[in-house]
Amino acid sequence: MNIWIAIAVTAVGCYAVKLIGLLIPAGVLERPLVQRLAALLPVALLAALTAQQTFADGRVLVLDAKAVGLAAAAVALLLRAPFLLVVAAAVLVTAGVRAMTG
């Protein structure tokens, strides 16, 4: 039930922000500070989410095969690999390390 509540709240919220952008008059969100904050918010959230989903198991910090997989993804990104390869590198290396360390 909790999951359905989360889905409903997210769906309504995400739809609302999409619609707001189309409906409100230009100018309201055009202030430089608002624009800069809007550009930085995803940076902060994505960085925190990447770190948590890599190094957290529940509420405990761990260093396991996933960290190696994400390191591979980072290398792929530095080499300007396409999106497909970046995700594939993370998945394959993680699976490989798990298979080896058993």
Place this chain on the structure above:
Amino acid sequence: MAVGLSGFAFGVTSAGSGLTVLQTCALSLLVFTGASQFALVGALAGGGNPFTAAAGAFFLGVRNAFYGLRLSQLLALPRAVRPFAAQWVIDETTAVALAQPTRRSVRIGFTVTGLSLYVLWNLTTLLGALGAEAIGDTDAWGLDAAGPAVFLALLAPMLRTTLERAVAGLAVLLGLGLLPVLPAGVPVLAAALAAPFALWADGRRRTRAQAADEPDTAEEKS
């Protein structure tokens, strides 16, 4: 292609996080903005309560309002049509629409991209969720690394300036450091505070640099 793979990765991640196929597909149909969906299932898998989990997903979706603002001027849609177009206001449709030379091609570009991505995203989500159920233990295949890898791939092109890197670094420290002490889902929201904090610190640094450049005017003011 990239969207198809993300959709598949989302389906797998979501099913691996304990959501049913129906819940997974409902998310892709109703939310239709990838980063928010990944964030939500990640937060739910971490044991977060539904509202903190949804809040993280919501803040990631806020950028779509700014896309809508740009698109609204380019598309110039009648007000009655806007609620129907809104669901397709995402990263990819905005990128395509902004690249078009005329209003006609903006509208066509937005509609074609929106429709094809919506169909592709939902089909691949379904395939991913069914695939995950068939495989069983998705972790053994390393598929739990797909979610964070998608985040990393979305994040990387955003890290152009020192300010952006500082925000990312601070957010990582907050997100991990607060994890053991705050309820699940809350540390991500706390990490979002890195953005306004960095803007505030940057503003102060600039003011001070200006004052140092013009000592005379600074003295006059004080």
